[in-house]
Amino acid sequence: MTAHLGIDLAWGQNGRTGLAALDASGRLVASTSVHTDDEIAAFVATHTPGELVTEIDAPLIVPNATGRRGYEALVSRRVRPVRRGAYPSNRSRPLFDPPRA
Known part of the structure; x- marks a missing residue:
């Protein structure tokens, strides 16, 4: 099971x-x-x-130094009508360098 x-x-x-x-x-x-x-x-x-x-x-892989990952941009575009979005993860943010997960 x-x-x-x-x-x-x-x-x-x-x-x-x-x-x-x-x-x-x-x-x-x-x-x-x-x-x-x-x-x-x-x-x-x-x-x-x-x-x-x-x-x-959780973001498992954060290769980008700035901005947001492509997936985050896609999710944010899809849910923008309900005022939601993915939090942008990039290596300039201490929380994601290195990614905790």
Whole structure:
């Protein structure tokens, strides 16, 4: 049975990272928010009984020195009508150099 784990990674150690664990049927079994990488690791260890699919909301690769990544521009264009957008990640921002994820 495959469980699912969601991680909405905070931009820095002072922000709160959201965590959610779902069982194989999609039922939410746990959720919380934490600050540190150690707290993230503890939650993951607690909720990984076997095969696991993990979804991470965080920039994993930030190759650009300035501006935004192409994907962020595309998402922002698509959701502009509802006044939403992707936060631009680039290496000039200390939070993304290096990327935390």
